[in-house]
Amino acid sequence: GAAAFAACENGGSDVVTLQSYNSESQIVALLQQAQNSGAEAYGVLGEPSLTNGKAEVSSISVAVDFQEEWTAITEFDGYPQASLIARGTFAQSDPAFIAAFSEALKDNATWLSQEENIDKFEQKLAAYNAADPDGYQTTLAGKTYTTETIANCNLGYQSAQEVKASVKDYVNRLSGSEPADGFFYAAPASGAQAQAEGDKTVDVYLPDGTPAFALAKVFTEGVSVAGYTVRFHIVAAGQIGTIFSSTAGTEAEADLAVMPTIGAANVYAKAGGIQLVSTHVFGNLYIASVNGTADSLEDLRGKTVYTTAATTIQLLQYLLTANGIEYTV
Numbered sequence: 001g002a003a004a005f006a007a008c009e010n011g012g013s014d015v016v017t018l019q020s021y022n023s024e025s026q027i028v029a030l031l032q033q034a035q036n037s038g039a040e041a042y043g044v045l046g047e048p049s050l051t052n053g054k055a056e057v058s059s060i061s062v063a064v065d066f067q068e069e070w071t072a073i074t075e076f077d078g079y080p081q082a083s084l085i086a087r088g089t090f091a092q093s094d095p096a097f098i099a100a101f102s103e104a105l106k107d108n109a110t111w112l113s114q115e116e117n118i119d120k121f122e123q124k125l126a127a128y129n130a131a132d133p134d135g136y137q138t139t140l141a142g143k144t145y146t147t148e149t150i151a152n153c154n155l156g157y158q159s160a161q162e163v164k165a166s167v168k169d170y171v172n173r174l175s176g177s178e179p180a181d182g183f184f185y186a187a188p189a190s191g192a193q194a195q196a197e198g199d200k201t202v203d204v205y206l207p208d209g210t211p212a213f214a215l216a217k218v219f220t221e222g223v224s225v226a227g228y229t230v231r232f233h234i235v236a237a238g239q240i241g242t243i244f245s246s247t248a249g250t251e252a253e254a255d256l257a258v259m260p261t262i263g264a265a266n267v268y269a270k271a272g273g274i275q276l277v278s279t280h281v282f283g284n285l286y287i288a289s290v291n292g293t294a295d296s297l298e299d300l301r302g303k304t305v306y307t308t309a310a311t312t313i314q315l316l317q318y319l320l321t322a323n324g325i326e327y328t329v
Contacts, residue, residue: 016320016327017304020313022238024049024209025139027306032057034290042292043306044316046210047152047284048145063294064287067154069319078154078282080167081311082211083261086185087244088273090202090255095188097202100225101256102159102278104218109155111217118145124220128234138208138234153210154282160184163279171265174314179265185275201229203247205257207240214258214280241267241310244274260311285312297323 021027027043034041035057042063045053054060070079084105091098111117125141158166161184168178206212206219212234219232233252235243241263247254261279268274287294287305294300297319307313313329320327 014301014326016300016302016325018313018316018327018329019304019306020309020329021306022308024053024308027308028053028056030306031060031288031290035059038291040289040291040293040303041306042287042289042294042300042303044308044312045286045288046312047154047286048143048149048210050286050288051146051149051152052143053288057290059290060288061290061292062286063289063292063299064297066285066287066315066319067283069297069323070283070315073319073322074169074173076166076169079170079315080158080163080261080279080281081154081283081285082207082214082258082281083163083167083264083279084214084277085244085257085259085264086275086277087253087255088275091185091275091277094200094202094255097225097228098185098277099187101202101218101223101230104223105215105278105280106157108157108214108217108280112150112155112213113147115147117217117220118147118150121145121216121220128232136208136235138212140208140212140234150213152284153213154284155213155280156282158279160276160278161186163276167261167265167276167279171262174262174311174318175266175269177269179268179276182272183265183268183274183276185277199227199229201231202255203252204230204232205240205243205247205254206232206234207237207258208234209237210284211258211260211281238310245271262311262314285315297325301325 024045027045031041031043067078071077125138129137129141164184172178206215223230240257240259243254243257264276294303307316317327
């Protein structure tokens with residue numbers, strides 16, 4: 001622990017040092033070490049990890065709110081962090097299912113704002129793990145979520161066509177190029193009823209983290225669409241980015257998945273084959289501090305910040321650069 005924190009005193013330099021970790025739980029552990037030793041430390045945490053982390057590390061405070069920083073730079077309120085993505089062939093063959101599934105998702109945030117529904121979701125997560133003890137065990141189970149935590153997750157619903165401008169702006173800022181219009185799912189004009197020929201199984205993948213909350217209602221209550229059976233799978237967050245290719249041709253081939261929007265855009269740019277159906281998470285990242293003096297990005301000059309990889313570090317790098325702050329990884 002001491003070696004990691006020594007980096008905080010990096011010679012009065014103006015450069016922010018970013019250290020990347022695989023999971024937010026590792027960052028919480030580092031913040032706990034800092035609390036115990038009296039050292040200064042900063043780490044990026046999303047909700048609900050931030051609220052849960054405060055239970056373990058009582059001195060955590062919020063130094064920087066990514067959402068406020070994003071809104072200050074762009075005209076968009078929050079950013080399209082995580083979206084529901086469809087395998088392209090499924091989007092084309094089953095538009096009526098997508099319409100019915102989307103309808104079931106629209107009031108997810110409202111549903112999850114009620115304590116009795118949070119309780120049902122927690123029970124369903126525990127049941128999911130118990131049903132397959134040898135399979136991947138979600139770390140979302142066994143935790144208590146409050147209405148405040150859920151509110152801080154910044155959940156919502158916007159269809160691909162509603163969120164298109166925001167996604168194009170976001171992806172362009174983070175990757176340097178906008179996704180083409182073909183990335184955005186558009187429902188066909190005819191309002192056909194969802195009806196599979198025979199019984200069709202739809203496999204839906206969720207990452208083990210906050211984005212899974214986007215589908216909490218249908219995960220908990222199921223979704224009834226005539227002729228379809230819906231199966232939910234929770235996988236390690238690091239696996240979700242390649243889920244369409246890694247499950248291709250298998251018995252549980254991914255039809256739909258909740259993914260980081262930037263990751264999905266990158267997959268589409270390289271190989272096509274997927275479409276964004278809707279966006280559900282609009283930013284829930286914060287820089288938490290322990291024994292820290294910083295309460296702005298500017299104050300982080302010369303400090304070390306712990307972060308997770310993928311979207312999180314890309315966003316942090318963008319915000320630092322946009323504010324004229326150098327960083328090293």
